Amino acid sequence: MEWEERMPLVPEEYRAQCTFLRSLVPGGVRYLFSPYEYSCRGDVLLRRLKFDSSLAALRLWAFLFSEKDRLFLAKEKGWKVFAAMKDLGPVPVLAYAVPEALTFYADELWWAPCFAEESHLLDEAAKLGAGEELCFVRAALGAMVTLDYFPPPDLCIAGVGACCDDFSAVMQLIESIGYKTHWWEMAARFEQSSPLITERFLRTTFGNSPYQESARAFVSGQLRGVLKALEEASGKKITDEMLDKSRTLFNNIRQRVALLRDLVYGVKRPPLPGLEMMLAEFIAIHACSEPDECIPVLDDLIRTVQQRLSEGASPLSPNPIRVFWATPPTDAALITLLEDLGGCIAGTEYMISHAFYQLATDKPVVDAVAENCMDDPMIGSTAFRARRIIEGAKKYGAEGVIISGISGASHCPFDEGAIAEAVQKELNIPVLSFDVPYSPGRLNEQVVNRMQGFMELLSRRRPST
Amino acid sequence: MLTCGVDIGSRSIEIVLFDGAAVVETTVANSGSSPVENAKKAFSDTLSSAGVRREEVAKVVATGYGRNYFKEADTVSSEILCHAKGVSYLFPTACTVIDIGGQDSKMISLDTNGRVSNFVMNDRCAAGTGKFIEMVSLMLDVPLDSMGVVTEVSNEVCEISSMCAVFAESEIIGLTQSGTAVDVVLRGVFRSVAKRTLAMSGKVGLTADVVFTGGVARNAGVVRAIEHETGLKLLVPPEPQITGALGAAIIAASKA
Numbered sequence: 001m002e003w004e005e006r007m008p009l010v011p012e013e014y015r016a017q018c019t020f021l022r023s024l025v026p027g028g029v030r031y032l033f034s035p036y037e038y039s040c041r042g043d044v045l046l047r048r049l050k051f052d053s054s055l056a057a058l059r060l061w062a063f064l065f066s067e068k069d070r071l072f073l074a075k076e077k078g079w080k081v082f083a084a085m086k087d088l089g090p091v092p093v094l095a096y097a098v099p100e101a102l103t104f105y106a107d108e109l110w111w112a113p114c115f116a117e118e119s120h121l122l123d124e125a126a127k128l129g130a131g132e133e134l135c136f137v138r139a140a141l142g143a144m145v146t147l148d149y150f151p152p153p154d155l156c157i158a159g160v161g162a163c164c165d166d167f168s169a170v171m172q173l174i175e176s177i178g179y180k181t182h183w184w185e186m187a188a189r190f191e192q193s194s195p196l197i198t199e200r201f202l203r204t205t206f207g208n209s210p211y212q213e214s215a216r217a218f219v220s221g222q223l224r225g226v227l228k229a230l231e232e233a234s235g236k237k238i239t240d241e242m243l244d245k246s247r248t249l250f251n252n253i254r255q256r257v258a259l260l261r262d263l264v265y266g267v268k269r270p271p272l273p274g275l276e277m278m279l280a281e282f283i284a285i286h287a288c289s290e291p292d293e294c295i296p297v298l299d300d301l302i303r304t305v306q307q308r309l310s311e312g313a314s315p316l317s318p319n320p321i322r323v324f325w326a327t328p329p330t331d332a333a334l335i336t337l338l339e340d341l342g343g344c345i346a347g348t349e350y351m352i353s354h355a356f357y358q359l360a361t362d363k364p365v366v367d368a369v370a371e372n373c374m375d376d377p378m379i380g381s382t383a384f385r386a387r388r389i390i391e392g393a394k395k396y397g398a399e400g401v402i403i404s405g406i407s408g409a410s411h412c413p414f415d416e417g418a419i420a421e422a423v424q425k426e427l428n429i430p431v432l433s434f435d436v437p438y439s440p441g442r443l444n445e446q447v448v449n450r451m452q453g454f455m456e457l458l459s460r461r462r463p464s465t
Numbered sequence: 466m467l468t469c470g471v472d473i474g475s476r477s478i479e480i481v482l483f484d485g486a487a488v489v490e491t492t493v494a495n496s497g498s499s500p501v502e503n504a505k506k507a508f509s510d511t512l513s514s515a516g517v518r519r520e521e522v523a524k525v526v527a528t529g530y531g532r533n534y535f536k537e538a539d540t541v542s543s544e545i546l547c548h549a550k551g552v553s554y555l556f557p558t559a560c561t562v563i564d565i566g567g568q569d570s571k572m573i574s575l576d577t578n579g580r581v582s583n584f585v586m587n588d589r590c591a592a593g594t595g596k597f598i599e600m601v602s603l604m605l606d607v608p609l610d611s612m613g614v615v616t617e618v619s620n621e622v623c624e625i626s627s628m629c630a631v632f633a634e635s636e637i638i639g640l641t642q643s644g645t646a647v648d649v650v651l652r653g654v655f656r657s658v659a660k661r662t663l664a665m666s667g668k669v670g671l672t673a674d675v676v677f678t679g680g681v682a683r684n685a686g687v688v689r690a691i692e693h694e695t696g697l698k699l700l701v702p703p704e705p706q707i708t709g710a711l712g713a714a715i716i717a718a719s720k721a
Contacts, residue, residue: 449545456542457545
């Protein structure tokens with residue numbers, strides 16, 4: 001049954017629970033509409049995806065797609081709206097300490113061209129000089145022109161340095177069209193074995209990642225600059241108490257996402273499809289512009305998963321082939337394709353794995369966030385990321401690894417071969433890597449071909465076949 | 466028991482009717498602008514030529530880029546598996562498959578049981594595909610079937626350095642205008658195709674016996690170029706373009 005037909009069956013009391021911005025609008029604003037309704041507002045490619053049938057999944061989708069409603073409403077009511085870009089997690093922890101303000105990731109718009117029927121965001125970006133040589137983050141530039149997805153931000157906070165340099169080019173163009181921008185730099189993490197490094201190495205509290213002491217100190221300094229920029233833009237003083245409260249909130253979100261991952265990926269037949277899991281995992285960094293509402297959304301998912309586990313229920317095929325997925329696919333339908341081919345997601349490394357660790361509570365918030373940045377798989381060597389992938393694939397018993405590159409993303413082209421080699425050497429399981437080209441409205445036949453071949457290969461490696 | 470494999474590629478359609486022990490009938494047709502319609506016709510023609518009714522075919526497996534649109538098939542399978550099956554059937558000692566078709570090229574490594582152990586595909590670069598060789602055939606006015614003979618007369622070769630088929634075309638025009646002989650240019654093209662194809666071997670290895678399949682394997686010039694680059698003698702099936710369809714028919718037999 002399609003969600004559109006199921007909507008009348010959703011209990012009124014459940015709909016009433018699903019509201020956003022309760023601290024701004026008395027009673028909050030309802031957001032529980034079907035994906036079909038959201039698709040009618042422009043995200044028409046949603047119609048080709050398969051959705052999990054649970055209420056919790058419906059809430060998750062609706063929460064994601066109502067993000068722009070929250071942002072426009074907040075702006076209209078006089079709240080500040082900040083655009084974080086390319087830092088993958090740390091800025092929201094600081095920005096949500098600011099009262100009466102929302103923060104969103106403009107570069108999260110990479111998925112917009114994949115869900116919307118036409119490519120107007122990319123076309124707008126191209127007019128300003130950001131063409132196909134840059135990855136999908138250029139959609140953020142188009143969105144800054146059209147303002148279809150978010151209102152004009154009061155401040156853009158742009159992370160550069162040891163992260164995607166395509167983004168830096170995009171952000172410079174955004175600043176050039178008049179957006180106030182605060183730049184900050186992410187330090188690179190070196191391998192401890194590097195002969196160039198003579199300083200002391202420490203390990204992160206929760207991720208156990210080695211890092212050079214100066215890198216963490218540098219990032220702390222950069223984040224203090226971000227705090228200052230937030231104070232100036234909001235006209236409000238950010239106290240330690242406010243920061244502590246935000247850290248606690250994000251730790252609660254992270255703890256739930258980490259639990260969900262273990263519950264879903266830790267069993268032979270995952271009780272929740274990979275697509276919904278991908279959305280849930282990304283909440284750990286962007287919080288869909290409302291961290292408070294993330295908690296009940298994630299709790300609902302956890303309850304649904306626990307119930308399905310107790311009943312032995314799952315929407316996936318019996319005994320699915322377990323595949324670890326690295327780098328998020330720019331076509332969300334590929335995750336569903338994997339499941340249609342008899343597979344399931346058994347762990348992920350969507351380049352946000354640092355966001356599943358807790359932020360340390362034994363140090364000032366800025367230092368705790370900076371320490372967590374040292375767990376970021378993007379700021380270090382490919383060998384570090386390969387180790388993270390190997391650990392994940394081992395933990396969740398993956399039978400193969402898929403690495404889906406993002407066309408034009410400069411942090412990808414040289415990763416794949418080295419990661420594939422490390423995985424094969426360490427785990428002796430097959431690895432498939434490919435770029436996902438932009439093909440709105442349909443699956444790319446060449447990618448489908450590779451995935452089908454790969455699943456056949458994994459299937460034939462099983463002892464029983 | 467009869468089974469059938471249907472390979473719907475970008476340039477051609479191959480159909481193999483198989484009785485479990487031997488090939489009963491084969492058809493090769495152009496994909497044209499309506500590949501699925503043309504595949505239906507080719508399927509029907511194959512059955513007619515063999516004097517077989519559809520009900521007598523226990524299972525039909527489709528492969529190739531058009532596989533998911535061919536409704537007459539009972540099931541589908543990727544070209545990777547089909548080529549591996551076809552090659553293992555024809556050459557049980559094969560360890561590596563090189564397949565160059567109209568739209569892509571691939572290398573498959575096989576384990577000792579003939580099963581796929583790894584594969585890699587190139588479908589981003591037209592300069593390593595059959596379509597590129599077709600284009601060169603038109604440009605130089607040398608029919609595809611004559612290319613092998615034209616290039617066996619000497620070993621002189623020129624360098625085609627462009628990585629892109631479109632730029633390579635300009636380079637070839639420049640070479641012919643400057644007086645480079647057609648056979649020398651052709652050998653340059655074949656060496657370029659060989660190098661692009663073999664660039665994939667870094668991912669899957671290149672272990673003898675190596676079998677060369679796909680329509681391009683009919684071109685003796687490309688075969689020689691790959692042999693020259695690898696130092697290995699290639700095994701080429703008598704009808705290399707039907708290997709995928711044969712594999713599909715064998716898979717159909719195992720599922721019937």
